[in-house]
Amino acid sequence: MPALVPTDHIGTIVWLGRVARPVGPDLLIHGEALAEMPLTFAGFAGEVHAGLTRPSCSRVTAQHPRGTEIRNTRQVSLVSAEELTAIAAELGLEVVDPAWLGASVVVEGLSDFTHLPPSSRLQAESGATLVVDMENLPCIEPAKTIETARPGHGKAFKAAARGRRGITAWVEREGVLRLGERMRLHVPAQRPWAPNGAVRETR
Numbered sequence: 001m002p003a004l005v006p007t008d009h010i011g012t013i014v015w016l017g018r019v020a021r022p023v024g025p026d027l028l029i030h031g032e033a034l035a036e037m038p039l040t041f042a043g044f045a046g047e048v049h050a051g052l053t054r055p056s057c058s059r060v061t062a063q064h065p066r067g068t069e070i071r072n073t074r075q076v077s078l079v080s081a082e083e084l085t086a087i088a089a090e091l092g093l094e095v096v097d098p099a100w101l102g103a104s105v106v107v108e109g110l111s112d113f114t115h116l117p118p119s120s121r122l123q124a125e126s127g128a129t130l131v132v133d134m135e136n137l138p139c140i141e142p143a144k145t146i147e148t149a150r151p152g153h154g155k156a157f158k159a160a161a162r163g164r165r166g167i168t169a170w171v172e173r174e175g176v177l178r179l180g181e182r183m184r185l186h187v188p189a190q191r192p193w194a195p196n197g198a199v200r201e202t203r
Contacts, residue, residue, distance in 0.1 A: 002189065004121060009185040011113075011122070013177060014081050015098050015106035018047040029145045031099030037177040039128055043075030043170070044104065050075060059137065072170065073133040076104045078122070079166035080113030090160035091146070091153045100145045103166065107183060114164055121172065121186040128175025130183075133168045 016034040023029055043050035054072040056064040064070055079098060084106065088096040098106050107113065107122070116122075116132050123129045138161040147154025 004186045005189045007185045007187055009110055011107035011110035011183050011185070013105060013124075013179055013181045013183065014108045015103070016177060016179060017099055017103055017105075018044060019102045020046060020048070022048050023141050027141050027144045028148055029100060029102040029141050031097075031102050033099065035179060037104070038175075039076075039171045039177065040174050041171055043072070047075075047104070049077070049104075073131075074136075074168035075171055076130055076169045077102060077136060077166060078105045078107060078113075078130070078169055079103045080110065080164070081106050081108035082111070083113055083164035083166065087157070087160045087164055091150075091156055093150060093153055096146070097149070100149060101142045101165075105177065110185060114166055116167055116185065117187050119188050122169070122183045123173075123186060124175060124177055124181050124183050126175040126178070126181065127173055128177055129171070129173035130169040131172045133170060135163075136165045136168045138162060138165045 016037045017031050018034060019029060019031050021030055037044050042052050049072070051072050053069050054074070056066060056068040056070045058066070060070070079101060084096045084098065088094065110116070114135055118132055118134050120132045121129050122132065138158040140158070142161070143154045143157035145154070146157055
């Protein structure tokens with residue numbers, strides 16, 4: 001029996017990009033747009049977040065001392081076109097450039113994108129498949145980058161992006177992502193976790 005269920009929820013890739021060099025002393029993100037993105041099991045070659053492993057960061061300090069080598073489950077950063085529009089409106093901007101956020105992929109057409117279930121899959125028409133790790137929490141680097149690009153608008157980013165910052169993911173199946181390609185959402189076939197028995201098993 002399949003453990004993952006294909007859904008009718010389909011998004012379209014409307015932007016691809018990469019951060020080719022680490023955030024510098026100025027804490028600015030230097031992203032650039034791409035036409036396509038070849039993915040291997042290590043992510044996208046030449047992107048700062050690529051690799052089979054990575055040094056642990058502030059997101060997992062409750063589990064590992066900072067800098068510990070761990071499995072890289074945040075090879076790719078995905079954001080929603082609709083959530084970017086909402087962030088831009090709160091910041092008083094016409095648009096938020098995905099490059100300011102260090103995004104890898106912008107997807108249009110999947111609602112409540114930032115809260116996609118962890119371990120769900122986004123599978124492109126080419127077969128390339130990404131596994132959702134978790135919500136990508138807002139941080140200071142995009143705020144500083146936006147403030148530099150659009151003075152007076154970056155400081156409110158963390159509040160505006162709360163619950164809209166997108167997700168991190170890792171490559172389950174290699175392939176090439178392309179602009180205009182569609183991605184289908186596949187979700188785990190399980191009920192919500194109920195440690196105190198609040199939710200009864202119905203299967």
